[in-house]
Structures are given as C-alpha cells and as structure tokens.
Amino acid sequence: MxxxxxxxxxxxxxxxxxxxxxxxxxxxxxxxxxxxxxxxxxxxxxxxxxxxxxxxxxxxxxxxxxxxxxxxxxxxxxxxxxxxxxxxxxxxxxxxxxxxxxxxxxxxxxxxxxxxxxxxxxxxLSPRITRRLINAYTARTAPGTGPGGAAVGEAAEALDALTPREREVAITVAEGLSNAEIAERLSVSESTVKVHVGHVMAKLAVPNRTKLALLIHDAGLA
Missing domain, CATH: 3.40.50.2300 (Response regulator)
Structure with a gap:
C-alpha cells in the first residue's frame, strides 16, 4: 500500500x-x-x-x-x-x-x-505544461543561461558524458514521456528504458527526472 x-x-x-x-x-x-x-x-x-x-x-x-x-x-x-x-x-x-x-x-x-x-x-511532467513552464520562464533567465538556471554551454558540455542512446532517452524525458512511452518510441523494453534513465541521472548528477528535463532544456536540446 x-x-x-x-x-x-x-x-x-x-x-x-x-x-x-x-x-x-x-x-x-x-x-x-x-x-x-x-x-x-x-x-x-x-x-x-x-x-x-x-x-x-x-x-x-x-x-x-x-x-x-x-x-x-x-x-x-x-x-x-x-x-x-x-x-x-x-x-x-x-x-x-x-x-x-x-x-x-x-x-x-x-x-x-x-x-x-x-x-x-x-x-x-505533462508535455503541455512542461513546455509552457519553460517558455514562460525562459524570458526571465539571465543571458547565457537556460530556464533551469544552468549556463547553456555548461549544460551542453555535461551531456558529452552520455552515449548516443542515453542522450536520446534524456531528450524524451525532457519531452515529458513516461518510461512506457519512451520504450514504444525507441522500440526497446520498458526495463531497458529504466536502466538508461538511471545511468543518465547518475552521470549528470541530477536527483530526479524533473531536474534532468530542465538540464536538457538548458542545453537547448528540447
């Protein structure tokens, strides 16, 4: 329960x-x-x-x-x-x-x-609400930073640690997709998606999918 x-x-x-x-x-x-x-x-x-x-x-x-x-x-x-x-x-x-x-x-x-x-x-993370939140606050961020508060260059550089597949998974997370939806889009199992998401969050030192999504947006990839 x-x-x-x-x-x-x-x-x-x-x-x-x-x-x-x-x-x-x-x-x-x-x-x-x-x-x-x-x-x-x-x-x-x-x-x-x-x-x-x-x-x-x-x-x-x-x-x-x-x-x-x-x-x-x-x-x-x-x-x-x-x-x-x-x-x-x-x-x-x-x-x-x-x-x-x-x-x-x-x-x-x-x-x-x-x-x-x-x-x-x-x-x-509803895709509709995520996009509206990011758009609403992008205009309020300091020059050179993304809506998550990180410097755009630094955010993009952090993603260099990811494999191409991990980067692909990270972008779908930023779009607000669930593990099941990511699995369907990428034609992999849901358990594989969970493993990838775990690896991505560990490599980027983010505590949850919300922070991951903001970092992806900061890097200009979503």
Missing part, C-alpha cells in the same frame, strides 16, 4: 483526495495537515512514499515543503498541487526537487495513477 501525506489548507480538497485514493486502491492518506509546518515530523513518523502538497498555504507553503522534504535522507516523492498550470510557484517547486505537479481538476483515475507513477521514480 502506497502511503501518502497530504497537505492542503482546504478541507474539501483533502477530503476529496482522500476518498479518491481510498476508492482507487493501492494508496491511502496516512496523515494530513493544513500547511507544511509539521511536514518533517509527519514524514519522519509515518514514512510516506509520497507527499502531496498544495502550493499556496499559510505559514509554510508548497515550495518550502519541497525543500524540507527533499533535504531528508531517502526522501519520499513530492508532488505539488496547483489550481493553475502556469502558477509561478510551480516552477520554483520543480527547481526545489519536486517530482512533478498536478492540477486540482485532475480526473480521479489520473490522480491515482499519478501517485503510483512517482513512487516508481517517474516524474509527473
């Missing part, structure tokens, strides 16, 4: 998510709160697999929750919840190490699948 810690200041939202996960099977909310002030204590006590957190909350918001959780040893996946897919805070949360984010109007089945996905190490 996938254990979830849920943080949202709206009781109706928490109730809805709790019921959806319970009905979907395979996941349950083991703890919840109205903000992230106690998130470290909740994670330590309940050892969840996933932390679902709203972006805008009183006291400690979703960005700080992400930083606090990802700084822990062997942290759970963090997925941020937002009302708008161009919420400026979402980009900051991804930069802080979130595995992805969900819109609050997500279909119930998709929510259950999203929780199951991040537990396996995949990121919730």
């Amino acid at each position: 996938i254990k979830v810690v849920l943080l949202d200041d709206e009781e109706l939202v928490r109730s809805g998510i709790r019921l959806i996960l319970q009905a979907g099977g395979g996941a349950e909310v083991v703890a919840e709160d109205t903000d992230g002030a106690q998130v470290v204590e909740l994670v330590t006590k309940y050892q969840p697999d996933v932390v679902l957190t709203d972006i805008q909350m009183p006291n400690v918001n979703g960005i700080e929750v992400t930083r606090l959780v990802t700084a822990l040893p062997d942290p759970p996946a963090v997925v941020v919840l937002t009302t708008f897919d161009l919420d400026e805070y979402v980009y900051e949360a991804l930069q802080a190490g979130a595995s992805g984010f969900l819109l609050k109007d997500i279909a119930p089945r998709a929510l259950v699948e999203a929780v199951q996905t991040v537990v396996t190490g995949d990121a919730m």
Whole structure:
C-alpha cells in the first residue's frame, strides 16, 4: 500500500483526495495537515512514499515543503498541487526537487495513477505544461543561461558524458514521456528504458527526472 501525506489548507480538497485514493486502491492518506509546518515530523513518523502538497498555504507553503522534504535522507516523492498550470510557484517547486505537479481538476483515475507513477521514480511532467513552464520562464533567465538556471554551454558540455542512446532517452524525458512511452518510441523494453534513465541521472548528477528535463532544456536540446 502506497502511503501518502497530504497537505492542503482546504478541507474539501483533502477530503476529496482522500476518498479518491481510498476508492482507487493501492494508496491511502496516512496523515494530513493544513500547511507544511509539521511536514518533517509527519514524514519522519509515518514514512510516506509520497507527499502531496498544495502550493499556496499559510505559514509554510508548497515550495518550502519541497525543500524540507527533499533535504531528508531517502526522501519520499513530492508532488505539488496547483489550481493553475502556469502558477509561478510551480516552477520554483520543480527547481526545489519536486517530482512533478498536478492540477486540482485532475480526473480521479489520473490522480491515482499519478501517485503510483512517482513512487516508481517517474516524474509527473505533462508535455503541455512542461513546455509552457519553460517558455514562460525562459524570458526571465539571465543571458547565457537556460530556464533551469544552468549556463547553456555548461549544460551542453555535461551531456558529452552520455552515449548516443542515453542522450536520446534524456531528450524524451525532457519531452515529458513516461518510461512506457519512451520504450514504444525507441522500440526497446520498458526495463531497458529504466536502466538508461538511471545511468543518465547518475552521470549528470541530477536527483530526479524533473531536474534532468530542465538540464536538457538548458542545453537547448528540447
């Protein structure tokens, strides 16, 4: 059973998510709160697999929750919840190490699948939302840097460590494809894709697929 810690200041939202996960099977909310002030204590006590957190909350918001959780040893996946897919805070949360984010109007089945996905190490990167986030923030980055904050030349040089196949896999990750979708595009098995993704993240020293996608964008390859 996938254990979830849920943080949202709206009781109706928490109730809805709790019921959806319970009905979907395979996941349950083991703890919840109205903000992230106690998130470290909740994670330590309940050892969840996933932390679902709203972006805008009183006291400690979703960005700080992400930083606090990802700084822990062997942290759970963090997925941020937002009302708008161009919420400026979402980009900051991804930069802080979130595995992805969900819109609050997500279909119930998709929510259950999203929780199951991040537990396996995949990121919730919708191609549509990823492109819009990158485009929205490219104009705000310093000259010579990419939307992920890295110098374009440095990002491209880092990718020299990859084999041609690993580079190909990395680009598909930046496009927001799941392992299954990458496997279908490249005509390889899903287990092979998982191995390649693991090697790519190790070589580039990135903690998750979100950071990998931003690095690929910084290098100008996606």
